[in-house]
Amino acid sequence: MKENLEQVANSNKYLIIIYFFMITTPFYFFPSQYPLFTVFFVIMFIVYYKKEVFVQLKVAFMNKALILIGLYFLYTYLSLLWTSNIEHGFAVQKVYREALFYIPILYIFLNQKTAEISLKLFCIGFGLYALYSIGYYLEFYQYGASTKDNPQGHLGYETVTVKMSLGIFFSSIFYYFESNNKMRYLFIFIFIVCLIGLGINNGRAAQLSFLLVLITLIIIYRKNIFSKKTLIVFLSSIIILGVVFYKHKDRFEIGYLELKKVVVEKKYEGSWGIRAYMYLTGIKIIKENPFFGVGSGDSKDTYRLIASKENSPHAWFSHMHNQHIELLSRYGFVGYSLLLISVIYLLYNIRENRKFFILGLVFYLTIFYNSFFNTLLDRKPIYILFFVIFALLAILNKKDIKSINN
Structure with a gap:
């Protein structure tokens, strides 16, 4: 009895x-924020399970989605074998180093109830960042480049607008399934502040991606669109998104003109024109190395080599502003397919749990669409969210585990 009480106290x-x-x-x-948490998780795991550490680790190998994502990690490290720039290769691999530890530990340590609480805490975190961003917009404070016209806070607007988009979708889903009225009011509040946050920030890519995810959801759930709750959410989102696009219409018009110059004059100028050149x-890199890629460390050097030969003024860039192209150039279709199959398999296996499935769907669709415009999975905190949420969703299919919460 005493041991059980101590176990509950430790688990809490x-x-x-x-x-x-x-x-x-x-x-x-700060830069060491996630490594420090990872170190703590490892120590916590060893201290809590003691002699059962290796027995518990076997649990992670019982989940096929985790095995698939593990194979992807292994492949990315194997790609160092055909990489010339090893130093840059190891720098790129920072995305996966921490995930190798916290994915299995969180998967083992948490259960479905605590995984759902964790997802709600992410949602609250998005809402808090939205309030923080709104504070810049209202000129309550100022930090560096963050102003009323660019209220991104201490992170880049490319990641901030993605989080605002996720906050809108997560709060909508939790509101839809929530029975507690006080919690529903909280999710309505998060929905509102994240919509404002999406509107006041400069991320055109995230705003377009938000619209694409919304359209995708309407197509998938078209039979349920006319339920009262769903209709309110969709109409509110579309109306406010229309205001957002109208407010930033000049920026979208500039982007259109930049792309027109690319097609008609072969001139790669402006934000969208430069992106077109990178893509x-x-x-070209992918065509030369379609199956295995150039290796994790050589995509930057290969891009710069081609750009220099073409006397391009854009040769100094270190990435291609498109995560799909970046992954395909590094790891080829083999590596890219492993990651894609891992996510699809995960979602397929949790499809019976409607709430978790929709959460997973909107999260990975948001990352998928945004990744056509930015290298999101090379940026904190997005890649942390990507793999932590993967572990949380995988918990739905956890079997025969001795959980601290049972």
Whole structure:
């Protein structure tokens, strides 16, 4: 009895730290933030399970989605074998180093109830960052480049607008399935502040991606669109998104003119024109190395080599502003397919749980669409969210585990 009480006390103590990790993840305060949490998770795991550490680790190998994502990680490290720039290759692999530890540990340590709480804490974190961004817009404070016209806070607007988009979708889903009225009011509040946050920030890519995810959901759930709750959410989103596009219409018009110059005059100028050059150059790299890619460390050097030979003024860039092209150039269709199949398999296996499935769907669709415009999975905190949420969703199919919460 005494041992059981001690176990419950320890589990609660560790859960507080895990929950703190979840709610602070959207902010990314300092570079060593996630490595420090990862070290703590490892120590926590060893201290809690003691002699059962290796027995518990076997649990992770019982989940096929985790095995698939593990094979993807292994492949990315194997790509170092055909990489010339090893130093840059190891720098790129920082995306996966921490995930190798916290994915299995969180998967083992949490259960479905605590995984759902963790997802709600992410949602609250998105709402808090939205309030933080609104503060810049209202000129309550100022930091660096962040102003009323660019209220991104201490993170780049490319990631901030993605989090605002996720906050809108997560709060809508939790509101839809929530029975507690007080919690529903909280999710309505998060929905509103994240919509404002999406509108006041400069991320055209995230705003377009938000619209694409919304259209995708309407197509998938067209039979349920006329239910009262769903209709309110969709109409509210579309109306406010229309206001957002109208407010930024000049920026979209400029982007259109830049693309027109690319097609008609072959001039790669402006934000969208430069991106077009990067994409076309990236496709050349993929065509030369379609199956296995150039390796994790050589995509940057290969891009710069091609751009220099073409006397392009854009040869100094270190990435191609498109995560799909970046992954295909690094790891080829083999590596890219492993990651894609891992996510699809995960979603397929949780399809019976409607709430978790929709959460997973909107999260990975948001990342998928945004990744056509930015290298999101090379940026904190997005890649942390990507793999932590993968572990949380995988918990739905956890079997025969001795959980601290049972």
